[in-house]
Amino acid sequence: MGEAASEHKSDHVVNPKGLTSEEVTRLLAEHGPNVIAEDKPNPFRLFFKKLWGPVPWMLEATLVLEIIMGNNIEGLIIGFLLIFNAILGFMHQQKAQNALNMLRTRLQIMARVLRDGAWKQVASSELVPGDYVHLRVGDFAPADLVIAEGQVLVDQSALTGESVPVEREPGEVVYSGSVLRRGEASGSVTATGSKSFFGKTAELMRGAGSRSHAEELVMSIVRYLLLMDAALVIAILIYAAITGLSLLKVMPFALILLVASVPVALTATFTLTSAVASLDLSSKGVLLTRLAAIEESAAMNELCSDKTGTLTLNELTLSGMQTADGVDDADLLLMGALASDERTQDPLDKAILARLAETGVRAPEKTGFTPFDPATKRSEATFLRDGETWRAVKGAPHVVAKLAGADGEFWETAIADLAASGARVLGVAAGREGALSFKGLIALADPPRPEARGIISDLRQLGVRVRMVTGDSMATARVVAAELGMEGVVIGGRDEIAKGDICDIYAGVYPEDKFRLVQTFQNVGHTVGMTGDGVNDAPALKQAEVGIAVSTATDVAKAAASMVLTESGLKGVVEAVKTGRRVYQRLLTYTLNKIVKTIQVAVFLSLGLIVFRHFVVTPLLVLLLLFANDFVTMSIANDNVRVSREPDIWNVRVLIKTSVIIAIAWLVYIFAVFGVGKDVMGLPIPELRTLSFLGLVYSGLSNVLLVRERSYMWSSRPGTYLLLAIVGDVIMVSVLAHFGVFMAPVAWSAIGLLLAFTILFVTLLDLIKVPLLRSPSSRPVEAGAA
Template identity: 40%
Template sequence: MTIRIKSTSEFKQLSIGETFNKLETSIHGLTEAEAKNRIEKFGYNEIREEKRSPLIDFFKRYWGPMPWLLELAIVLSCVLGHYLEAIIIFTLLTINVIIGFVHSHRSQKVLEFLKKRLAVKARVLREGKWVVKDAKEIVPGDIILVGLGDLVPADAKIVDGEVSVDRSALTGESLPVDLGPSEVLYSSSIVTRGEAKCVVVNTGVNTYFGRTAELVKRAKPKSHQEEVVMSITKYMMYVGIVALILTSTYALLLNTSILSLLTLAVIFLMGAVPVALPAVLTIVQAIGAMELAKEGVLVTRLDSIEDAASIDVVCLDKTGTITQNKLSVVEVTPFLKYTKEDVMLIASLASEEEGGDVVDSAVINYAKSLGVNSDLYRRVSYTPFNPTIKRSEAVIEGEGMRFKAVKGAPQIVLKLCKNIDEIQQEVNKVLEELSHKGYRTLAVAKSEGEDLDRLTFTGLLALADPIRPDSKMMIEEIKKLGIKPVMLTGDNVNIAKEVASQASIGNRIIPIAELKALNEAAKTVEKYDGFAELYPEDKYWIVKLLQLNGHMVGMTGDGVNDAPALKQAEMGIAVSNSTDVAKASASVVLTEQGVKAIVNAIKISRQIYQRMLTWVINKVAKVIEFTTLLTLGFFWLHDIILSLLGMTLLIFANDFSTMSLATDNVKHTSNPNKWNVKNITIASIIVGLLLAAGDAAAMVIGKSYFQLEWEKLRTFIMLTLVFNSQFRVYIVRERRHFWSSKPGKGLIVSITAVIIGFTLLGVCDMIIPSLPLYQVLFALGFSALFTVGMVDPFKYLIFKKFQL
């Protein structure tokens, strides 16, 4: 194979024939063997992300704010001659590095899984047949087919057909560009109209988009969650720095040595700076993303989970989301002597099962569901429906009879019937009722006697796209979650009202034209339950109006025209079978149809939010508790109440148990979740101060009642803080009283392991000065009683006050 890579610009100058020659291909495409060889030569059609060596990633975890503090603690321990402490701190640091590396690796696997599931597909001509392949398998010389809503998978020259493409993401052009044969489509352009057969000229980094991506690093705006984390981290650093300045100033007045001051600063910073918070929240979201994937919901980015938890309005497409997107018979009204089964038999005989007509299929399927048997009859002749005669008819023989079966537009069939006068008024009444519901109506008739043209009217059929069996229940679920459902449809207002009524959405449905005619549309949009007769581009306008009123909006869509609305909404939901551009614009992609997947996405996202909130509350409360106790202890005892080793053990114990919060058993809230940094911070500070009061009381008991010597007092204080940290997790994980829900198994096991492990550590004279068993058990019992018995009731009132 002598193909050489040329730039896409060079291919633009060549004719279609010259392009085929250069690429050694033809209009018939490539074989699988040829494609495999070209993948080996040119590589996959992807822009490879630079992957860091796992070994480098592992050792980089020894580099960062918290590792620096621990490493400084190791150096200080060595300078002070505490070599065993230095070894233990290094061991704990390494264990933390391993745990962080494993969790990060799992998070990366989740992202790779999501990327694979969301991969763009392409229609390719291989072995002379059109097949669907992952876009990464496209090679130069492939013949591909692109159409409305497709992302162009590679740079390609149009061989046949015409398309309009949106190249704004690549070139900045605001208007679609019309392209025809011999012109070039750039990779990642969006097809907005038409269809074209093309030959691929460049893939991967050799495409126009690929070269640009290598040269330009695109700015990524911070998510709301990142802003929240930064705000909280900043506040905690301020608290730690203020406490450190106060304590250091007092220490200088006491003529404390420089080495002790440095140790004090390291311990303060280790306890006060929540450096692991952003990484932990990412891990929680990654695990949550896998939960969502199991429920048929794929997130396009991890912070989409936060968005899904916050929406208070969701705009739902009627067709395919609320309804089945399948025409069905919903009502049968027989007349005269005929029964429902008689009408369906005649209608099915006037239908063609294999013709692919959706109306005929709906009629035949419903007849079968009633047990109607048409096998006893033979069709002599058949005239299918066409717009001119507006009916279908068949001459039938069977059971010793010969008759004509007719079904079609009521106004046409009624004119052909001889018995219409006696039932005209009743028929008109039924037609009016069905029309008011927005149903499509068919009249059914059959001939009586030998005259095949003498028709008798037998009944009316009503056809519609019925709602899904679970739609009503799921809409009720959405309302229970504090979210207002709004139905959007291009159908007429009568159909919209009927579907909205059946699905319990509401009856305030108006045509979109009426909303547009209002002077204050932004103020009135909230009053309605749905909008009919709209175009896809109207969805973007509705989203903007709702957002102007302060709402967080979810929006469903599937087409290229839905992309702006999906991108604008806080939660853009690309439903199953969406176009590539809809998926690219959405924040979540559904792999299952219906409202149920949306409800699941919201519920699970709220559970994930609650886990993240628990992490934040626990971390802030811990920082306040620790800095307060350390400051009080220094002012009272004129020394640092924790050793470097004790501080390291405390951090390890806290991180070991709280890591299980990522899979904790939590309930979703009945209202949308929104980060309120002020309320979260104030509530957490109050809880932290209450916990510090208990720690201070334990410190006084250890010093004054047990009269412990200095090193043993440090052990007693460290154990109290460790035990307190475990019970703190128990109470802050539940916004109500701690007994309101059962923790996850992982959390129970990890907390139990920490309590048992540190109880043994406290009585065994190994790496820290030991205490008698009764004193260790006192520290455990005091922590449990104070945290669970005294702090939890106050916590419940505090969280209720600050609406957490």
């Protein structure tokens, strides 16, 4: 490591003034963007993967058996459907991947860089060798850089596997992708992108690799359905053996029956729905670091929100000062400014430094600076005064007062007076080493965000209760909470928080207390959202079901969170909750439909063979049925849905009970269709199969309309794509049935009667469905597509 560092140091000259825009343009053209080019998968390979797997194998085996039996037309059609299904799956996979790639480009690490003589934030991908960058606690190193100022503790475990952090001093290299655990530093970029030492850059996006809780739940239900189908296939094979039915005829049917039960579109539907929704959220100021966060947003019912910058504007102005005896305002302001640093871009520091600049007073040169640490709640600097080393400290009043040995009780009244207007109060101390004296208090006004009160009300109407979490005093917290319309119990102090009591406003909170707060709510069954911005907030953000990194968060906080807000305030959280609930409703529709259709089709085909002693629907028509259903199933991802006014939680018992009852009703329907065709209309077996096929298609399409709405079917309009898919399916299968394409022809009169019967039946079934699905989480409040 040392050799690598020395090589970089010897080859690189630090320019503490940074680069100009012209130099950046030239170097960017020469070195390229600060990214690692990913190997793009071969699209042909991705496509052919769609032809390899359990479902394609079963279709391919059926194709071979049909050809062996001399059914070349059926084999050709199965081959066509196999290829078409692969194309459809490939296209949806590409659409989902494109959405994820777009999201990844928006979820970039930002860097504080000195350009054209001014500090600014730019995307890390725009860094070039020679850029002068400032790093603080919680940042990912955006490129290889040699430290010019400061001393830091660096975690390189993601690069080297070494779990122990290492110290880095001026002249030493911090490698791209490592994490700053302590201290602040400025340095010059030595290498970017693939030319960095480890050829690795940090990334916040965690993608869609793992299944969400909802997807696992649905897959567990599907596994039980597959077991049911396996039992039915065994029953068919036993029946064939007993009756002497040819296995060559039964095997294609058995394979197609299994194919009909496999959720071919499950993964594509979940991923596509979540990816499209996440892309929509990105345009509303919310970037997801993992797709499963959408599901958890739908279930969230408690939100612990930071005050500063989230509920308030974070546009601080110095609103008042209270000096100690013998100290004037100018000296108090100067000491507070010395304990501040412009490079951190901290609003507190910027407000104090701005007021000092207005006075025209020039602060002495600092000999050292320790940035604000959430764990100690203070920042400090050293400087020379009259040839002696002095310290200037600013931070939480009680912390600084204790450090300086001041009478805390004496200052309580002054703190309360300054905090009465909702201002944030800081204590300032200064003095020679070992002889700090309390200089006084600085009040900084941070007014509530104009929209915050309305947003809190919106969240409350959605069943999400907002709790204020702040490091400020109880007095400040009470005033701000009152202005925001948040009433309730206020507690403050670590001892009170440690008791695990639930209240509305938490004051005097340290970052590590947030982790306990999340656990407190989770222990009583709540789904918790937590906002945060600092490196010490990361454990709480990771523990919460919905960890929310605010727009000013450190890279470590963003990486730990489920979602990152790109705009200040909680508006993005409201959008995330609504979008999550829309996604939930669509996935619930898909799941209900899948369970119902699997039971109906599998039981009808199996019992039909055993009871009527012939195939009630041919294997080819079953494939056409699946083909018709796929269009509609994929369209669910774009359906119009209504947002629930309460958190949406998957209720397995209600889900299965409702699905089974509806499936039994549709079984009664399809057996009635077959019975009427056979005994009343006297249709021959080929036409009975056509009628049964039409009945399965019509009932399948009707079932989507039935289960997509938790209330009555006519309560909301289906999405345009879904409606077009349903109408298109009805027209296509009706025309094929009438003209006898792939099946025996039937008269328009029979098709019309069947359609009318289906509409009547689904209308009656709708009356049964509503009480089955009626629950607190099913009540809609607004309509709209995501």
